[in-house]
Amino acid sequence: MASETLYWEDVVENSEIPTVSLEITRNRIVMIVCATRDIFPLHHDADFARAAGYEAPAVATAFLQGLLGRCLTDWTGPTGKLRKLSLTLNAPSYAGDTISVSGKVARKYRENGEHKVDCELAVVNQDGAATVNTLATVIIPSRG
Template identity: 30%
Template sequence: MTTTVRFEDLTVGQEIPSRSKVVRREEVKAYADASGDQNPLHQDDNFARSVGFPGIIGHGMFSMAHLTSTLTSWLGDPAALKSISVQFRAVVYMDETLVAKAQVTGLDPSTRRATLSVWAEVDRAGERQMVIKNGRAEVELA
């Protein structure tokens, strides 16, 4: 498999197509079952309130999976994604819209690898909350 994006198509500063996803309760439950992370913070509103949240929150890894899917669908080849590192900052509540974004920050012609700044955000009452911050990914292109 080869990437649909070619190294020569990229320039530093370029943004890749962002992807939005509304975070639904049933998806978070499905993620808990699929991943094995059954922390009640992601399933039980009463528990979430007892630790100071208005209701359940999404798993950090659920947000990271959306960010990773955004990268691999843009690349057209999941094997092209070589590494990713992220920090989880803001939480995500149910029915919020999570937007995954990335921007090219470096290009190495000798390895045909690009580095990207990656992040995920939600808009909460007009303010941008950084769910994933200071993320960095490395990809290898055709």
């Protein structure tokens, strides 16, 4: 469980952020539709998805945001605050994929009295393709 506090002083630029992975099982497709409220058939209906030119149901972006957020606060601990999450969507993540979120620290800095860390993350599927590239800013506590 994410309960250890990451302090700004302990963050090292270019260091890695621990990876989180999830398998997009059929059960998870159902959970995603229920939790995001996004019932658009592309996200759960294989026939609809294929007719629209997709390989399989493609997950809602909100799910990927949730997983990216989890990856970041697993790393910072519960005192970390997500300030900004910017996703560039390269390709869909499909039902049946196993996706991993990983990344590194791009920069740490102080701004407006806050201790900030910019991170570069990617969502990568089982074939090694980066389906989403992400820039995130988190605010974490300082020992000072």
